[in-house]
Amino acid sequence: MKAWRLPPPVLLLLPAVIVLAAIVLLPLLLSLYSSFTPFRLTRPETIYDWVGFRNYERIFTDADFWIAFGRTVLLLTVALNLEMILGLGLAMLVERFTRGQRILRTILMFPMMFSPILVGFQFKFMFNDNVGLVNNALQSLGLTDQAIPWLIDGTLAFIAICVAEVWSSTSVFAIFILAGLMAMPRDPLEAARVDGCTPWQTFRYVTWPFLMPFAFIAMTIRSLDVARAYDIIKIMTDGGPAGRTEVLWTLIARTAYSDARMGMANAMAYVAILLSIAFTAYFFSQLGKARAQVAADW
């Protein structure tokens, strides 16, 4: 008699499922539970007080939370769109070069190797109002004689953070779109030129429809990782000045560790998690469609 065995795919997936259940799912359930308590790290017994939706009610009526939420969405929208456009441009610039491609591609990947925390420090240094590269350059070029308070003024700090974020992640888009460009069949491009397309029309009607799934891959991968921006912001401004660059993730960290209000922080974290998952799931579904299209046609 044959011994009863698990079917192979189940067996093969089991380790992954166990690890993820233990390190991700279980803590998430725990944080879901604790988001319904007034849990404070300093008073462990509070984890047994059930307060229902009180934390959620508080954060939903908390202006600071909504401002941070709005700023997070704004940051993501601005950064992801800029990265996409710049990445596309960069990829097309690099693709023109047949010689020296390998070197160019390596340089292109350069920022991907930087730990986000390094990016944070690097740009904190460069945007430093006193010794930073940016102000030094502007002053030496005579464009301004004052020290521009990059990280001290709220709006400028937001811009500086966007610059750092775009610098560190444009490569992801550029690399994937470049891979798409290289995989693209040449003949339809030439046919378009003969058919009377200007370079812009060739891009619009032929190149872009082909590249779209590659852009979605990049978007999907990026959306898995958007919270890396936390590291950058944490270092550059830590949500400051006076909360003017506070995003969801810095707010959560502050609430949890500085204020020790874990229950509240977990409630916020849940909102952030749902936001991330929504972004990712959306791009995954788009990817599925784009992929079906490419697989069927190209």
Added chain:
Amino acid sequence: MATLTLSQLDKNYGAFHAVKGIDLDVADGEFVALVGPSGCGKSTTLRMIAGLEDITGGDIRIGDRVVNDLAPRARNISMVFQSYALYPHMTVGENMGFTLKIAGRDKAEIDAAVAEAARALEITQLLDRRPAQLSGGQRQRVAMGRAIVRDPDVFLFDEPLSNLDAKLRGQMRTEIKQLHARLKATVVYVTHDQVEAMTLADRIVIMKDGNIEQVGTPDEVFNQPASQFVAGFIGSPPMNMADAVTTATGLRFANGLELPMPPGFNVAEGRKVVFGLRPDDLYPEGHGIHSEGGHAVTTMDLTVDLSEPLGNETLLFVDLADKRFTGRMLNPRRVTPGEVMTFHLDLSNAHLFDADSGLSLRGA
């Protein structure tokens, strides 16, 4: 429609000289085929006409207009690609109407033009499909439809039939021919298949190593090849060739065999030449392609090494002057290997080429 003139057209890729200053005039409405082995520069020439490659030197003129540096879109040409190059994300109809859409024509006009082209090519029922859903032959028709819709000055074809199977290729060949007869279009057609060139073209341009070897009508390049290369390239099975030296009365081959001088050739004694004879002109007695009177026929008994029956004819392989020669037997009968047959060599159609330059010695 318009004329097309290439003068001293040159193309270098770094140190590699791909096209070496060629001259060519294509008349209005003429169908010209560029043939040659791969790497001979025929595709590069076509792509330069299209504007897909920059030219290194010389001029390209479409009509009265010099188009050397113009972008492809400014040249008013159509091109059919080897891979068809259909836009995969557009339907057949959108593919065909694309060029008019880009030109900013209104929808009704585009639809009418597409419908007419589709009717001509019998692909009306395919207009809503995507290229991925079409067979090779259907894609080929769509690619031609796309070219027709534009109503260009010059049609360019880049090996359009090479991705089709043999049967379809024959069928499409006929259709292209009919289409050309109807449209009276100026066509430049690149192919490596000499049968396509022979059947389709008004004139054939044979290229080799970036040079033009010969320009002529199919009849001229077949019957009066300008060089050994052309003679070997045109015709199937290829022309039989053997080295020989001229004597006072004719030719002597390395193994001592002597043949009379073919008519039409007058070559001084002691010259090294290459003798060429098409398989059609080497046949067993009574099985020839030509009427046997009035020709300079030499008779010889030869042993058949091998035979390839093709139904309507049989190819016979014999040893002549230490070379394997192919002969063509019409109204065939069974031939067993080793059989000795009496062969006729029709020397009035034979060729002589200079052994060094490879050029034809006809009239020299």
Added chain:
Amino acid sequence: MDENATARLKKTASNWTLNVALFVAMAIICLPGLWIVLNSLRPTVEIMAKPPIWIPQSLSFDAYVAMFSGIGEGGIPVISYFRNSVIIAVTSTIISLAIGMSGGYAFARYRFKGKGGWFLGLMLTRAVPGIALSLPLFFLYARVGLIDTHAGMILAYTALNVPFTIWLIDGFFRQVPRDLAEAAQIDGCTRWQAFWQVEFPLARPGIASAGIFAFLTSWNEFALASQLTRSTDSKTLPVGLLDYTAEFTIDWRGMCALAVVMIIPALILTYAVQKHLVSGLTTGAIKG
């Protein structure tokens, strides 16, 4: 001017514009890194100088020497951090590769119910922001005594890396024709042997790049590490970087030197796999 000359001029002009644009873009990409390297070699006075000194006056490796001479300038135990980083990153990479290979193989080779759903589910676990995960994980780890241990960090990073390794390795196994393993089985291999003899060697470059990607993620991670590590027992380099910041001042030179130390292994590894990395991700995504 005739139309050919105009067309030629336009072409040349646009060529030059695009070349210049590429050069500027590449300069912007490289500049911050070079700036860091330069400043790690300069004395602090020069970094702080007003007006700025553009051409370095004196270069030295003092910062590096100080950093590696144990508790040196600023008292930063870089060697411990480095060791912790290596142990944690390497171990978690190996484990996530093993798990990723088995998972990736399952997705690439078997059909099962809810395959798409499982895949999406695994990927979504990656979307949970590190900082959001760190709160309950901190609590959980505190309970079982994993705070400030290598094991805790290794586990956390394994979980972080598994989804991505599965995605990558799935893509690479898909590229290996199914026929090959079947042929090997007909030739007398068991399925297990067929995997190790045929499919694994062919997918090896992809598995290597998945490994390096996992390594880099662990090597660079900060959000989790900053909460789950406490002392030199388990603090990693990214967390160590913070040691250079005091309340209001930052030792820029020391920090730049540590940054260079962090970036060099990453640089080498990324260069080694850049080709496979992209092809793996795209095949996985396009042919999914």
